Amino acid sequence: MPEIADFLFQITSLIRETAAQRLAEWGCGELADGIELERPAISKHGDYSTNIALVAAGRAKRPPRELASQLADDFSAARTLQPLLSHTEIAGPGFINFFLRPAALAGAVQTGITLGARFGSSLPAAPEKILLEFVSANPTGTLHVGHARYAAYGDALRRILEFAGHDVTSEFYINDYGTQMEIFGRTLAARYAQELGLGGKIPDEGYQGEYPRHVAKLIAEEAGDRFAGEMTPEPTPAALSFFRQRGCELVLGEMRAELERFRVGFDSWFSESRLYSSGEAEAAIEELKRAGEAVEREGALWLLTTRYGDDKDRVLIRGSGEPTYFASDIAYHRDKLERGYDRLINIWGADHHGYVPRMKAAFEALAHDPERLEIIIGQLVNLIQMGERRQMSKRAGTMVTLAELVDGIGVDAARFFLVDRSHDTTLDLDMEKAKLKSEENPVYYVQYAHARICSILRKSETGGEAGVETGGEEEPAGATQTAAGGPFSLQPQERELILKQADFPAVVRAAAITRSPQRLTTYARELAAVFHVFYHNCPVLRADPGTAAFRLDLCRLTRYVIARSLDLVGVAAPEKM
């Protein structure tokens, strides 16, 4: 239920109210609340249409067109709808098509402008306190385009959910505990020793590649030879602990800077190792033991996830006494719930989807509703290099970093490109092609419309051309607009523009509900297209004063909606191009 009066929502509400009584008469009154207005594909089919007669026909056991006819009469007779509705038609198998009065559409523009920055925002029926966790890259390397995809998607989702009325916290989970960190620390120590000419040896399982060397260099710069005495024959535990910790800090610092450059900020950075220092991990495990959900077997501690549909039980504590990543994750999610969130949304890569059932099972084991955990699986990014499809891999050196992506095509093009396709399809990225074709990125099409509008608005403010020119002479035939207040008609391009603007609040809502930021890029492109057509057919500053004023309002609202649509996916809206 939108907090804010939104034109399409208002009409829909009035249609529902009007239809409710008749539907009840036919024994299907509960259908009224489900009535939705759609934009027909063809303009001849009206401004909006509804299929309610078709839906009701099955229940009422009467021909759909007969029901449509009755409902259409009701709509025409309804006092509340008369200021909005010009007429209705019945078409096809039983669609009811609505044709709106121009004055009503003009009123919608005024409402939108009055709402200003709030236009499109809403208050959902059940606002939620949401924790949105994404990226959460291991602090042992650099961010690549796979992370970039989740960063762009997650951050856009955060913006959209907030604008749609939810209370969202974005969080980055830091895997700074366990085996991988251990190995990373050893790798850094070896690289550090090499920096100092002490000839350290990278462990067998260690990280090859340039990045650890880069981090070790940073440490060498700030620490000098302070640890030189602790490197041979083996790095001391104290030294390893330092390298682990300092390395992690440095990597996270670079990640944070890189993400900020990408316009992705996190409200919270949550450390895995803190779960152990605070005793939370132990507490979670104890709770599971006490509840009889975790048992010792074969020297390890197992969580009995098969009770809740998982394929096999899962180890929490290894025979070696080391807790698994799964144990950490349980403690982590327990902590999230204790922080009072209604819903936990995790964005995971497709390579982790097999992990979902056990995590859900853990919720049940802790007697929490697994529905509160929503895991969004994002498909992976493949690289195309020299015409070959390759999977990204640090070891194979087939990796494109977030930094390279941003340097290559810029933040706006990169974010638009990444969010524009569904997170649910695998994405092929050819960096060479992406660079060559970056000027063809649809983001510029949308930004250009925005810049164009800004240019018109600038000129209107300086009073340059408004009203001084040839009056209505260049108007397309049939224009009969007069100053506000009088009866007028709308050019088809104006009508299209207004109807497209009126879609915006519903687009935001749909994007939020279906977790699809990509709806916004599609919408922004459509709105820009409709505006460009309007621009070519309907002069603004050169129109007569009344028309010019009205069209300037159309421009203002379009500008606002484009800027907001882009902002919701983290893309800038430049005033000049």
Place this chain on the structure above:
RNA sequence: GCGCUCGUAGCUCAAUUGGAUAGAGCAACGGACUUCUAAUCCGUAGGUUGCAGGUUCGAGUCCUGCCGGGCGCACCA
């Protein structure tokens, strides 16, 4: 082998969650700048929505079975 997931124009993707004649952008071809920004607009061409059934007034969308791609199936994370 089992599980999850995706197959839509030559390419990259949409399609208001079951609606009317499946739409955009690139790429191709032909037009429009003495004009509020030509990074734009107009037009042409491009499709058995992987295949086969099913559900109903109606299917790209839901169900079943095949085919093909991706990803998983650890006391790794």
